[in-house]
Amino acid sequence: MTDKLKTENKFTYAEAGEGPAIIVLHGLMGALSNFEATFNHFSNKGYKVLIPELPLYTLPLIQTNVKNLAIFLHEFMVFKKIDKAMLLGNSLGGHIALYFTKHYPEKVNALILTGSSGLYENAMGGSFPKRGNYEYIEQKARDVFYDPKVATKELVDDVYATVNDRMKALKTLSIAKSAIRHNMANDLPKMTLPSCLIWGKQDGVTPPNVADDFHKLLPNSSLFWIDKCGHAAMMEKPLEFNQILDNWLTSLSL
Numbered sequence: 001m002t003d004k005l006k007t008e009n010k011f012t013y014a015e016a017g018e019g020p021a022i023i024v025l026h027g028l029m030g031a032l033s034n035f036e037a038t039f040n041h042f043s044n045k046g047y048k049v050l051i052p053e054l055p056l057y058t059l060p061l062i063q064t065n066v067k068n069l070a071i072f073l074h075e076f077m078v079f080k081k082i083d084k085a086m087l088l089g090n091s092l093g094g095h096i097a098l099y100f101t102k103h104y105p106e107k108v109n110a111l112i113l114t115g116s117s118g119l120y121e122n123a124m125g126g127s128f129p130k131r132g133n134y135e136y137i138e139q140k141a142r143d144v145f146y147d148p149k150v151a152t153k154e155l156v157d158d159v160y161a162t163v164n165d166r167m168k169a170l171k172t173l174s175i176a177k178s179a180i181r182h183n184m185a186n187d188l189p190k191m192t193l194p195s196c197l198i199w200g201k202q203d204g205v206t207p208p209n210v211a212d213d214f215h216k217l218l219p220n221s222s223l224f225w226i227d228k229c230g231h232a233a234m235m236e237k238p239l240e241f242n243q244i245l246d247n248w249l250t251s252l253s254l
Contacts, residue, residue: 004039005032005053011076013052017043020109021085024051025073025093027115028175029141029159030232034090037238038245045246050085052076054096056175057168064171065178066092070100077107086249088112090232091205092175098184101191110252111195111218112245115206115231118184119213134160145230146202188217195221196248198241200229222248 004014014032022042024035032051043049055072056064073096077085084107087097094116101108137160142148162168195218199211208225215223224244226237234241 009079011052011079013050013076014039015048015050016040017046017048019046019048021048021050021082022112023073023077023082023085023087024049025087025089025096026051026054027089027091027093027232028056028172029162030090030093031155031158034232034235035088038088038234038242041238041242041246047249050076050080050082054093057162057171059171061167061171061174064174066095066099066175066182067178069096069175070103073100074104074107083107084109086110086112088114088245089116090114090234092117092179094118095179095182095184098187098191099182101193102184102187105191105193108193110193110249111191112198112248113195113214114198114233114241115200115203116197116210116214117179117206118182119217120206120210137163143204143230144232145236146200146228147230147236150230150232150236185213185217188214189219192219194252196245197221197223198233198244199223199225200231200233200236201225201227202229203231205231224248 005012026032035051039049039051054069059068087108089097094113095118097111098118138156141151141156141159145151197211197214201208211223215221226233226240229237
């Protein structure tokens with residue numbers, strides 16, 4: 001998606017389409033391209049779709065946390081003059097969407113969460129990535145998906161480079177710790193906006209019981225399962241993901 005990115009002010013983002021705004025929030029190890037199929041589909045279906053590049057590795061270390069990433073999202077919406085949007089988040093992106101909704105409820109008209117953190121997650125499948133061990137990183141990246149072939153060499157190389165960059169590794173750890181601190185369980189029952197949960201049945205990072213808990217705690221939520229699918233449904237099963245979300249958005253009549 002690099003050909004679709006533009007940089008304005010301090011923001012680098014992809015944008016396409018016209019209509020109600022959907023802002024996509026990527027995960028901690030997730031590239032914007034993970035949402036390419038969703039970006040293309042919905043920007044051609046009557047929605048304005050925006051994917052900002054989150055400043056995971058450009059904020060000062062002390063500010064690298066869920067709170068400041070939510071503030072960044074607010075600044076992005078102000079910059080783009082978007083009064084209200086649907087937020088679509090995977091993994092950490094879902095957590096940022098939830099934290100943002102807690103603090104700026106008037107700016108969100110729907111939530112779409114897939115493999116979201118915010119309640120519980122296994123970081124890289126249970127342990128923090130070991131630096132220097134390519135085979136270990138490769139296995140952990142494959143474990144994120146039901147089909148290990150989705151973890152391409154390019155994806156593994158990107159993760160390997162991140163965890164072997166000392167400052168990026170520290171910031172990754174800082175975000176992971178802040179995600180644990182900002183558990184959303186007590187806040188979810190107060191979020192009455194329409195919420196769509198799309199989960200891989202074989203998600204090993206935010207397992208199916210996490211989706212069940214989100215569904216129980218969010219008062220106005222709908223839960224959809226995708227079989228033979230891991231932590232990044234929009235990437236591993238894009239056609240099914242888009243169809244589920246398309247049908248749900250149509251039912252909202254926003």
